[in-house]
Amino acid sequence: LYKRQSEPPRPDEARLAQQLEQRFADVQAKRDHFYVLGVSQDASRDQVKTAFLNLAKIFHPDRLPPSLPHMAPKITAVFEAIREAYEVLYDDTRRKTYQQNLQAQQTLPKPPASAPTAPVLRPQGRADSNADDLYKMGEVFFRKRDFTTASDHYDRAHALEPKPLYLAARAWAIYMDPARKADMAKAKQMMADAVRADPNCDRAHYQLGVIARVEGDMDRAERCFREAVRANPKHLEANQELRLIDMRRKNPPKKGGFFR
Known part of the structure; x- marks a missing residue:
């Protein structure tokens, strides 16, 4: 046939x-x-x-x-x-x-298109405080979906202080960047490295759980989400994922129903 x-x-x-x-x-x-x-x-x-x-x-x-x-x-x-x-x-x-914040952004005057961009001067201090500032700025850019700039900030934070958290954050920015599909395997390995360096890195566990869910491996996803909650019982997203898994287990969706 x-x-x-x-x-x-x-x-x-x-x-x-x-x-x-x-x-x-x-x-x-x-x-x-x-x-x-x-x-x-x-x-x-x-x-x-x-x-x-x-x-x-x-x-x-x-x-x-x-x-x-x-x-x-x-x-x-x-x-x-x-x-x-x-x-x-x-x-x-x-x-x-x-x-x-939205209102503040709307009221800020926009600089002329030809105006040169002034460098951002940061106060000199302990390396870890600068690393934390870079990480927080990376989070701001990530929320704006500017994955390239976010990744750069996470990378610089990790260079100053090699925390697994910063490595996991950079990996997530790489994974979520549509322009870096070829680097997805590398990003997953970076998350695994973060977990290996710190078994209590809830961010890395959660991200690996999301990836497992996307790939259809719900057993692995559940294990990762449970590890995230073990490391941080207040992890909102991981707890939400586990509640959804538990809800689906108790009420298996019919064909064509909610969440297929």
């Missing part, structure tokens, strides 16, 4: 691919959290939660059809943006700070 020619995507799969491309473009454009969730700035916590759950039903990585494996990195980036928006906007304190 001859194998049938590969069939074009079903209408619903083609529609999901189109939605993913648009959502990924929004991620690249660094849209704000309210835009990402599709809620107003005065939305209630219940409205934020409902918006998140509705989007999760569409853009959770588990929803990616087998016919679209090449879009796995994009759906991961999209869902991480959706989840980050939910976590910030659902927390009243974090939302208030975020809104203040």
Whole structure:
């Protein structure tokens, strides 16, 4: 028997691919959290939660059809943006700070396009404080999806003080960068190195769990998330992942149901 020619995507799969491309473009454009969730700035916590759950039903990585494996990195980036928006906007304190930062950015005057960029001068101090500053700046750039600049800051922090945390952060910036798909294996190895150097590096455990989930290895994903929680019982994202795994175990989704 001859194998049938590969069939074009079903209408619903083609529609999901189109939605993913648009959502990924929004991620690249660094849209704000309210835009990402599709809620107003005065939305209630219940409205934020409902918006998140509705989007999760569409853009959770588990929803990616087998016919679209090449879009796995994009759906991961999209869902991480959706989840980050939910976590910030659902927390009243974090939302208030975020809104203040948005307003500050809108009121800052933009320099002329021809104006030279002045170097950022940092006060000289202990190496570890400078490394921590670089790490925190890396986190800011990562949240803006500027993975290249984030990776550079994490790398400089690690050069000043070789903490496994900084290594894990740099690895995640590399893994999440669509332009560095060829370096994904290298990024995973860096995370494994971080865990080997510090078994209590909750960030590395969590990141390895996300990768395992994306790759469809739920047993390995669960082990990694549990290690993250063991190292840091308050790790919000790892606890969320474990609750989702437990929920799916108690209520196995039917074909065509939630999260396929």
